[in-house]
Amino acid sequence: MTGSEEMGAGIAEDPVVARRMFASADHILNGVALLCRLNNRDLSEEALKTGLPLVDGKLTLELVPRAMRRAGLQGHVTTATLGEIHKDLLPVLILLEDGSTCAVTDRMEDDFRIIRPELDEHTVTYSHDELAALFGGTVIYAGARDVIDGRADDITVPDQGHWLWRNVRANSTGFTEVGLAAALANLLAVVSALFAMQVYDRVIPNFAFSTLWVLAIGVCVAIVFEAMLRTVRSHLMDKIGRSIDMRISAELFEHVMNVQCAARPRSNGAFINQVREVEAVREFFTSTTIGAISDLPFVLLFLFVMWTIGGPLALVLMIAIPVIIGAGFLAQVPLAKLSKNHHKEASIRNGILIEAVSNPETVKAYQGEAGFQRLWEEYNQLLVKNSIKQRSLGSSLTYLATSVQQLSYVFVIVAGVYLVQAGSISVGALIAASILSSRTIAPLGQLSAIFARWQQMKTSLTGLNKVMQLPVDRPRGRQFVSRPALEGSYEFVETKFTYGKDEATVLDIPKLEIEGGDAVALLGNNGAGKSTILKLMSGLYFPSSGNLNLDGTDIRQIDPSDIRRQIGYFPQEISLFFGTLRSNLSFGLGHVSDEEMLAALEFAGAENLVRRHAKGLDRPIGEGGKGLSGGQRQSVGLARLWLRDPRIVLMDEPTAAMDQATETRVINNMENWLAGRTLIVATHRQPILRLVNKALVMRGGKVTAFGPRDEILNKHTGNKRTRTAPRGDATPQLATPVGTTE
Structure with missing residues (x-):
């Protein structure tokens, strides 16, 4: 198959669908991820872009070096012709006229071997003329930045320098220009002193007016040039400071x-x-x-x-x-x-x-x-x-x-x-x-x-x-394990956690296994450790000692982007941000259609937030969700969780602030939605138990019981008449409140 034939194959048979897919794709991000893989730095697209100031949810050329830095590579974006791409610098990423990208992996005399991200990364050969007709003129080079090898000591690892002085040195060219302008300006400043000396020593004794005017014109020119140089220097200094x-x-x-x-x-x-x-x-x-x-x-x-x-x-x-x-x-x-x-x-x-x-x-x-x-x-x-x-x-x-x-x-x-x-x-x-x-x-x-x-x-x-110097989620030079499809099986092994070095242990779990697809209710009194265990399972906190494995891999090894994309964490206190209902629903998601937002609000029983307000989805939201009740904030949080569509759902008292009617409706909606997902929910509310098939009882940071829901509830409530109800059936009738342990 020729290059031109391969170019149009395999994307989508329907041309309308193909155009929509092409327009919505983040071509630069796809290309950068490909370039990283070709340099043996396999980093997911999510990991490359997380936290960067994307424009319309897409990576820009200005952000490419920052994205590649996360993969331990030095990215350099420049303009060049195909002839200027040297074989020794391959692979490189080039931008095409249509906005897409491709990686040049090899160069023969008049032919180029390229890989396109959207074509399942098959290698295609193009002639110079064929590729030149598509080439947009922008080239992205990748160079090694970090040495990731346990045998490399501090001497062989490239010194990144102090975070401040590294950024100051990045303006070294500007400082050189400022120094040059200062040198010329100060040299010209000497002229006024020499002018005065010549006038007093030579002009006045002889009244040489012609010499006086020549000197005056010369010093005026010098003063004008000095002023110009100082203006230029001021502009350069402002530019450097900015x-x-x-x-x-x-x-x-x-x-x-x-x-x-x-x-x-x-x-x-x-x-x-x-x-x-x-x-x-x-x-x-x-x-x-x-x-x-x-x-x-x-x-x-x-x-x-x-x-x-x-x-x-x-x-x-x-x-x-x-x-x-x-x-x-x-x-x-x-x-x-x-x-x-x-x-x-x-x-x-x-x-x-x-x-x-x-x-x-x-x-x-x-x-x-x-x-x-x-x-x-x-x-x-x-x-x-x-x-x-x-x-x-x-x-x-x-x-x-x-x-x-x-x-x-x-x-x-x-x-x-x-x-x-x-x-x-x-x-x-x-x-x-x-x-x-x-x-x-x-x-x-x-x-x-x-x-x-x-x-x-x-x-x-x-x-x-x-x-x-504070520890970060993604240390520079660290390569994580990519887990793009998590199932949600957790294993605690001698897991302990404290919130500070001198604090008491708030979680101590010698052994605990939760299978993927399980729906588990966390029960216990206040301060039992339910919220803490959810924070550890979400990857927001890590064990102080011992291990917490997710799908057989220590959670500290898994790429944080993979964890946060697939785990939906619903905390006790829902944080909403200043803006609108629309911006809060789409928070962290990029573009979300109005239809999806309305469906999410319907799921969370919060459609009245839109229907009863003149501005609808553009309804103003104050800092921290001011203007909304606790139940409404929880509903918005659930809608936001639904839009993320996580594989693993961790919820901490998700309906605690809701009225009974809203809670019942939300639980009914969640039953079908949670099918096939792993659910861990901390609750004191009996209706929530309809969603689970297992229960885990905690006291003082330790697990005191774990097993099938009805078995655990019968044991810890002492109610022999508790009706066994599989996940999805009616709520069990309990003699004492959920979470009470004797």
């Missing part, structure tokens, strides 16, 4: 989203404040700071020129400069202490604010306003005092630099008069030296501000480093 800001903000937020749930700090306020410290880091790389730093090396240039012109007058500046720099270094110790205190107090104050604002009903109902007000004012007072001390110290350094600059000018003039009298220098040289003295000290005047920003940045960076 680039660094975007890079570190994106990497920081991606890391925060990837941090393991168990590793997150207990105080949300302190955690948020740590993340917000990126503002101080960004502030350090503003145009003002970069500009001041780029001017500092040219202090030596001005000193050299001044020594050449004024000789001993340069000694005045050689004394003044160490005074300014020394004062700045001496101030680092108190500045560091003040910055640390400011960071600590700001974290506490931020935590107080978030707690008070997040729970207004509780605060008001229990009259807790006074307590929060007192704490707020106490820490705010400490913060204000600390800020005043910081500003006072920074201002003192600035005033010192200004005073030293003025005194230097005075002493240059005074010393210069004696040198003029002695005939060592001319009057013009004295004037030029006085101008250069101000030019030389000026960059040092900004040094105090740089010192203050540096300490703030160091303190902020310490907090950010702690955040960036």
